[in-house]
Amino acid sequence: MSSTTDAVSSAATESSVGVSRAPKKRMRKALGTIFWISICWIGVVFLLAIVASWIGLDDPNNGDFSLINSSPSWSHPFGTDDLGRDILSRVIYGARVSLIVGFGAMGLGMSIGGTLGMIAAYRRGAVDTLVSAASYVMLAFPALVAVIAIVAFWGHDIWKITIIVGVASTPLVYRVIRAATLSYATREFVTAAKAQGATDTRILSRELLPNVLPTIISYFLIGVATVIILEGALAFLGLSVPAPTASWGNMINESRTYLSDNPWLALFPSMAMFLFLIALNLVGDALRQSFDAQESKL
Amino acid sequence: MSNEQSSIAFPSTEELSGPLLRVKDLRTTFSTPRGSLTAVDGVSFELGRGETLGIVGESGSGKTVLARSVMGLLPRSNTTQTGSILFEETEIVGAQEATLREIWGAKIAMVFQDPMTSLNPVVRIQRQITESLRLHTSMDRAEAKATAISLLSQVGIPSPAERVRAYPFQLSGGMRQRVTIAIALACSPRLLLADEPTTGLDVTVQAQILDLLSSLQSARQMAVILVTHDLGVVATRTDRIAVMYAGHIVEMASTKRLFASMAMPYTQALLRSTPRISQPSHTRLIAIDGRPPDLINPPSGCAFAPRCTYATDQCRSERPPLRTAAEDPTHLFACWNPLQTGNAGSITTAKGEN
Numbered sequence: 001m002s003s004t005t006d007a008v009s010s011a012a013t014e015s016s017v018g019v020s021r022a023p024k025k026r027m028r029k030a031l032g033t034i035f036w037i038s039i040c041w042i043g044v045v046f047l048l049a050i051v052a053s054w055i056g057l058d059d060p061n062n063g064d065f066s067l068i069n070s071s072p073s074w075s076h077p078f079g080t081d082d083l084g085r086d087i088l089s090r091v092i093y094g095a096r097v098s099l100i101v102g103f104g105a106m107g108l109g110m111s112i113g114g115t116l117g118m119i120a121a122y123r124r125g126a127v128d129t130l131v132s133a134a135s136y137v138m139l140a141f142p143a144l145v146a147v148i149a150i151v152a153f154w155g156h157d158i159w160k161i162t163i164i165v166g167v168a169s170t171p172l173v174y175r176v177i178r179a180a181t182l183s184y185a186t187r188e189f190v191t192a193a194k195a196q197g198a199t200d201t202r203i204l205s206r207e208l209l210p211n212v213l214p215t216i217i218s219y220f221l222i223g224v225a226t227v228i229i230l231e232g233a234l235a236f237l238g239l240s241v242p243a244p245t246a247s248w249g250n251m252i253n254e255s256r257t258y259l260s261d262n263p264w265l266a267l268f269p270s271m272a273m274f275l276f277l278i279a280l281n282l283v284g285d286a287l288r289q290s291f292d293a294q295e296s297k298l
Numbered sequence: 299m300s301n302e303q304s305s306i307a308f309p310s311t312e313e314l315s316g317p318l319l320r321v322k323d324l325r326t327t328f329s330t331p332r333g334s335l336t337a338v339d340g341v342s343f344e345l346g347r348g349e350t351l352g353i354v355g356e357s358g359s360g361k362t363v364l365a366r367s368v369m370g371l372l373p374r375s376n377t378t379q380t381g382s383i384l385f386e387e388t389e390i391v392g393a394q395e396a397t398l399r400e401i402w403g404a405k406i407a408m409v410f411q412d413p414m415t416s417l418n419p420v421v422r423i424q425r426q427i428t429e430s431l432r433l434h435t436s437m438d439r440a441e442a443k444a445t446a447i448s449l450l451s452q453v454g455i456p457s458p459a460e461r462v463r464a465y466p467f468q469l470s471g472g473m474r475q476r477v478t479i480a481i482a483l484a485c486s487p488r489l490l491l492a493d494e495p496t497t498g499l500d501v502t503v504q505a506q507i508l509d510l511l512s513s514l515q516s517a518r519q520m521a522v523i524l525v526t527h528d529l530g531v532v533a534t535r536t537d538r539i540a541v542m543y544a545g546h547i548v549e550m551a552s553t554k555r556l557f558a559s560m561a562m563p564y565t566q567a568l569l570r571s572t573p574r575i576s577q578p579s580h581t582r583l584i585a586i587d588g589r590p591p592d593l594i595n596p597p598s599g600c601a602f603a604p605r606c607t608y609a610t611d612q613c614r615s616e617r618p619p620l621r622t623a624a625e626d627p628t629h630l631f632a633c634w635n636p637l638q639t640g641n642a643g644s645i646t647t648a649k650g651e652n
Contacts, residue, residue, distance in 0.1 A: 188411075188415040188416040189415060191371060192417075192481075193429070194371065195371055195407065195408045196430040196433070196481065196484075197403035197430055197434060198403075206421070206425075210421055211420050
């Protein structure tokens with residue numbers, strides 16, 4: 001037993017765990033100002049989209065016909081469109097569509113594609129071969145064309161678009177998450193967990209998921225940005241939410257006709273989309289970098 | 299320290315009899331793109347309760363595969379196993395995973411070679427220890443945590459109450475290996491498989507970890523299979539030693555007997571290739587020439603014959619069976635031209651000096 005006590009005292013000098021609080025502070029600093037500005041901006045957009053109905057905005061769908069295509073003014077800070085509707089109000093209500101489609105579709109894509117990816121990478125064998133083959137088939141088909149065809153056929157309310165875009169994003173998500181899981185699935189700690197009697201479900205959810213989570217989060221945010229662009233593209237083609245519901249995409253689409261008379265009409269929804277997407281990308285990227293740095297430290 | 303452990307029932311030695319583990323003619327074959335590879339070929343041994351067996355051999359001799367076979371941990375897709383591994387009343391060869399899962403962690407546990415990879419980097423130590431406690435015992439969260447802390451203090455980790463909150467990267471290599479031992483011991487297994495537990499560690503830490511393992515073992519009446527390539531590691535810490543080469547056990551004897559009168563030239567060669575403090579500095583180590591044989595096309599005859607200085611034509615054409623030494627029925631060896639006692643004795647003297 002004396003050897004154990006010796007070991008204790010020598011082990012005491014081996015390392016110290018005084019770092020439990022330090023990483024958080026360091027992380028906050030390392031992520032940088034731009035990251036926090038982006039986070040704030042995303043937060044503001046979310047908040048406005050949620051409270052839009054209660055902050056006394058003008059009706060986004062019924063305009064004041066005496067005041068069409070007006071420039072920004074005190075009563076209409078972003079101006080009005082060709083039907084006299086307040087653009088500020090439409091941009092804020094339009095955020096709802098972008099957020100629901102963006103986060104909803106990516107959430108769906110992540111839960112289907114991510115789950116399949118993790119299972120395929122962990123189980124390998126026939127499951128992997130089958131699901132990977134299916135994902136290649138889906139990837140070989142041009143996504144936008146497929147989405148346009150299905151939307152045109154099935155109809156285009158916001159939930160249908162969310163589901164269609166979500167399913168269309170599955171194969172890409174699947175590939176990314178499968179690759180990320182694969183690098184962990186063969187590590188010894190998975191065998192070690194198995195040797196402790198853990199079930200497959202437990203290994204997937206408690207051993208592998210925490211390791212893959214950084215990839216999931218950063219890819220999720222960048223995926224949301226891509227989906228919002230896709231929704232914009234659909235809207236531009238008149239295939240997103242039906243009029244008069246505002247979305248950033250169909251506002252830009254409607255503004256085409258008046259581009260020379262009223263550039264404000266195109267500017268504000270474009271700016272909203274641009275700033276939101278760049279914020280998402282910056283956050284996703286900063287997180288990925290921060291996770292990568294921590295990974296190399298391990 | 300034993301009172302801290304009261305929540306876990308130790309198996310009392312009186313009520314248990316007969317060997318803990320009975321391995322009979324075990325053959326583990328992997329199917330590879332080049333053909334089938336027999337990594338463990340006809341291995342038989344028994345392990346009593348509380349006994350320590352050292353398995354020694356070079357890289358590629360099949361010792362790790364043997365350890366994992368005993369546990370039933372090998373991937374099922376490309377592995378075939380024949381023979382029998384009887385652990386208490388459970389047959390492990392061909393068992394369903396659900397059956398094995400009840401034994402894994404609870405009755406057989408494993409300490410892996412590299413604590414850098416065998417701990418999950420993003421999960422706190424506490425949860426890695428309590429995982430199997432929650433799985434195999436009816437402990438609630440608080441009890442499991444208390445047990446985790448007591449386990450950490452048993453494996454010699456200072457201020458365990460704070461350390462349970464740490465992540466693996468906050469600990470040094472030696473501390474991590476202590477944590478993996480704590481994880482393996484969580485449910486008081488009857489059999490601990492230690493697969494090169496000290497290979498990835500500093501020499502000074504190696505001795506600490508090995509001493510820790512043997513003190514925990516004697517306190518818990520736990521059988522240990524210690525897999526290593528280093529005869530020095532097993533010399534003082536095992537009851538019996540099995541030497542493996544090319545998937546076969548080529549010599550097995552009690553530790554004392556093996557070092558006193560080893561019969562296999564391979565065992566001798568392994569011992570000669572270990573550096574010794576008693577030697578003058580800059581002494582060249584006697585390496586074993588050549589490489590272990592290709593197990594996909596194993597040579598006919600003795601697998602060690604191509605590298606053996608004593609090899610004869612019989613060695614090259616006919617595989618030596620495992621036979622017992624005349625003076626000691628527990629001493630088994632597979633050699634046509636066993637070493638004379640005097641031959642091995644010179645080595646023993648050298649060993650005895652340090």
